[in-house]
Amino acid sequence: MYGEPYWNEARAYRFxxxxxEEDIEDPSTELHQMCLDAVGRIIESQELMARMGLPEKHWDYIAGTWRGGDPGLYGxxxxxxxxxxxxKLLEYNADTPTSLFESTSFQWQWLEDQITAKVLPRDADQFNGTWEALVARFAEMWPGGDTIYFTSVPENSExxxxxxxxxxxxxEGGVNPLYLTIDKIGVSDDGRFLDADGYPIRFLFKLYPWExxxxEPFADYLAQSGCFMLxxxxxxxxxxxxxxxxxWRFNEGHPNLLPAFFEDEFAEAGPAVQRAEAAFAAGRVVKPxxxxxxxxxxxLDAAGGEIAASGxxxxxxHPKIVQAYHPLPEFDGSHPVIGAWIIGDTCTGMGLREDRGLITQNLSQFIPHYIEG
Structure with missing residues (x-):
């Protein structure tokens, strides 16, 4: 990718x-709890729901999955x-995060290989309990076993x-998995989702964004489908x-958050923006x-000049938000971002991706890590 390997074990990050434990695991678990608190507040406010950019006709369905206690799997x-x-939290992909295989199976295999080759000491470790946590989460959510359909868009290997x-x-958690591409899912006359053979789908894991x-037209059947979505x-x-x-509104000043505002709020420069003025001295990031x-x-820099932009x-x-710019660390000309995995409600592992540019994108390299000391 860009003439370089996506998986790069020419180097690694040591922690x-x-x-x-103190800088990644515990703060990530706390941030997730703050996110859950935010969801509870947002669904009770039409004003806040309107800010989320989701179709109003599906707000009740969204709220129903929260009030009904539908559990989340990962993020x-x-x-x-x-x-x-x-x-510092840059963003949270709590719906369709990828790089799971690299972070769990392949990264752990790398660690074992390096220990066997005596490149790393025998007591080297890795923050990587995500696979075991996933297995346990499936077993917890479906203790009697069940059939879950797993779906993604066709012809996308990642x-x-x-x-x-x-x-x-x-x-491994005792569930029966079946795979079908999302274009093969149909709808019955009474509004249930069906697989390619016409069997009702009760449980569906979909690697397809909610937004x-x-x-899409199929969304009109969600509430009546009887299908539990992951x-x-x-x-x-x-x-x-x-x-x-x-x-930021609900937890202003939290040490692991960057000040962030909706674009119109930032332009209005009200009291909350003024209180965060110092955090924007290095610039700001504008994100849809x-x-x-x-x-x-x-x-953008503090004066509005462009430092970097995606091609x-x-x-x-889409509507934009403005977040205080927190420059990524730089190691040998590359900028890493830590992806901290949340399984259920707990941070269980991580993977790192780095890019020579300031914006991490889909072809940024995955770099393994280990723990020593």
Missing amino acids: TLREI RMDLAYGGTGLA DYGTVETMAWAAK NMLN EPAWKALLSNKAILPML IFSREGASVRI DHGYDE
Whole structure:
């Protein structure tokens, strides 16, 4: 990719156990709890729901999945952290995060290989309990076993790799997994979702964004389908960058958050923006509330001059949020972002991706890590 390997083991990132536990694991678990608190507040307010950019006709369905206690499975928090100072939340993909296979199976295999080759000491470790946590989560959610359909868009090897990893974890947890591409799902006369053979789908893991699903005709059947969705629809509030100004509104000054505002709020420069003025001295990042892999993201300096911008403008039409610019750390000309995995409600592991540019995107390299000391 760009003439370089996506998986790069020419180097690795070394962490101490203290850094993992105190700077990444515990703050990520706390941030997730703050996100859950934010969801509970947002669904009770029409004003706040309107800020999330989701179709109003599906607000009741979204709220119903939250009030009904539909459990979440997984998510990935993207953090800026360079070994000093506090980790800062950049965004939270709580709906369709990828790089799961790399973070769990392949990264752990790398660690074992390096120990066997005596490149790393025998007591080297890795923050990587995500696979075991996934298996346990499936077993907890479906203790009697069940059939879960796993779906993704056709002809996308990265998405299929994530879905296949999920399906193997489900199988190890006692669940019967079946795969079909999302274009093969149909609807019965009474509004139930069907597989390619016409059998009703009771449980569906979909690697397909809620913001897309809710704007398609099939969404009209969600409430009556009797289909339990993974992730549940309330996750549409967390994988949405509109959650960032919500988190700041509800937790202003939290040390692991960056000040963030909706674009119109930032332009109005009200009291909350003024209180955060110092945090914007390094610049600001403008992000669409719906965006994937860094697309349509711009980094501006304090005067509004452009520092960096994505070449992918596919999400330009969406409403924007403005987040204080927190420069990523730099190691040998590359900028890493930590992806902290949340399984259930707990941070269980991480993976790192780095890019020579300032905006992490879909072809950024995956770099393994280990714990020593």
